[in-house]
Amino acid sequence: MIDQFPIVQYINENGVFTQSEFEEEMTPALLQQLYEKMLRARLLDRKCIKLQRQGRLGTYAPFEGQEAAQVGSALALEEEDWIFPTYRDHAATLTFGHSMQNLLAYWVGRIEGSIPPEDKNIFPPAVPIASQILHATGVAWAEKKKGTNHVSLVYFGDGATSEGDFHEGLNFASVFNVPVVFFNQNNGYAISVPIEKQMKSKTIAQKGLAYDIPSIRIDGNDIAAVYIETKKAVERARSGEGPTLIEAVTWRYGAHTTADDPTRYRDQTESDSRRRTTDPLLRIETYLKNTNVWDEDWLSKIEDQISEEISGAVDNMEGMPKADIDDLFSHIFKDPTWQLEQQRKHHLAVKGGRD
Template identity: 50%
Template structure:
């Protein structure tokens, strides 16, 4: 049913908003509410992302990693998961975190440097964002191994970028998953650049997905800007994992519209014409909205109402995060060592005395 497309992989929804013949087959059984939910989540995530960039420029949050352009990859994959599944994100999966159940306030607190932003609500199996590249990959493999040993139906998912495939953790995690036939999904958002390093300098292979063969696991390359194709591929990977068929490596071919982070200038290493093609001609929201409108599932009025609703929710989260009680200075010494070394104990003592005097 899936079709191999040159460069971007499996594609159901074309950039002009029309379905391929295989896409029409995949589209029909999806219930109307889910079809609309795909778009609502993508639009909400983009609005949040744009607001977060402004907050950073205003000095109200710290350095931020934008995800604009990668909404389809995150929404399509996250909506295929259940609440019982474990998620191991990198620093760019704010969209996945929202769908998993992380409140917007918590996401903002994370980018304000607050430890509260790493603590999901009860029942949300979302690990803190991994800033060191690829370290979350073996973590996901370990969680999957635990689930298998305990006879639990949960699946573990590691999200990472193309740059992570150059790290040893990538090899170790996939090798372990292949040997022990683990219920884990390795989801690579190949957005073409690891900061300023293009994909062609990460690997001599043409794709990430083909690397799966070295570990005897399944590899799939999918158009990461096609939410329908991503959802279908992820569903298949989840089903394989739950039924004991082992791991899957998914390469979602996408493109970040902006910089690597707000501390980066993508114009220094990306060609303007390349960026224009991806941003203007392959945008995941534009193509999917065209499909919804053609199917009579979305209108301009619904767009305005949803945007207003999302903006209100986002602003409420901003106010809640900014009004959160400031943490004590002694938190600088918490959450790293179980037992502080003597040098840090000495440094912490003056702060503790100051806090007691307040």
């Protein structure tokens, strides 16, 4: 089955185009833009980890190492398309136009963290594993019934493919031929469980066969492959040809969340090795150096701009009122269920006792 789904790559680890016919499309200017967006996401991610360690953010889900998968796929969308992230896809939502301040607000419990700019179709981050796949499929079906050409792109990890929602979403999308792109980031671990212990399938791409959905396996650290292949899938969906399943094979350097210790289940020397060989930013840097386009002054300038933007967003986030725990009971149902009302009363009683 691995032979049926080889990993598609456009720029290899040595910064060389392996499919030269696409080199003209991936211009140095576009690659610089992609690099800048990946760097922006990485520097924000590192800042968030520091903020969490300082007690200024809650538990945080880092993504360093997965920037190419997220940035390249999000840039393949058009303005009125939809994006359905998990709790880890900040690079994607940031690239698609989410407010950096609101993105930070999410991690301190502010409801603004789940609210995108008015002109952006960004669903709130999904914490329950795979639930967003059903949302994306449903929205895509609604767009089809309305007669638009808007596409849904939904992110999920390898562990999500073991959930029922994954299979229901793919089956429904296949039956009704809806315009949705299923984008899997396979980093080899579902929290602490290596992929071979949570599924016997040799690839995730092969899971699309059961639903007659075209599937592809790509190098998730090669932003050219991510961008081009996601664009193909998006155009296919937009033209009425239906869904696509993309498996982006990648690697996350750090922990599942800041509450996790990856050294208990994973040899971290693997991450050290990958930083020197398969890193998505390093790959583009190497290519631009190979083509004599790399500019250290340009890098220094964008690093300063990004750092200033992040500092401003942090200041704005920390200037917001502290999250109100009472918000937990708002905006769940139009009319609260008896269970929710019971929980709310218990909360008020405990809160009153503290007062």
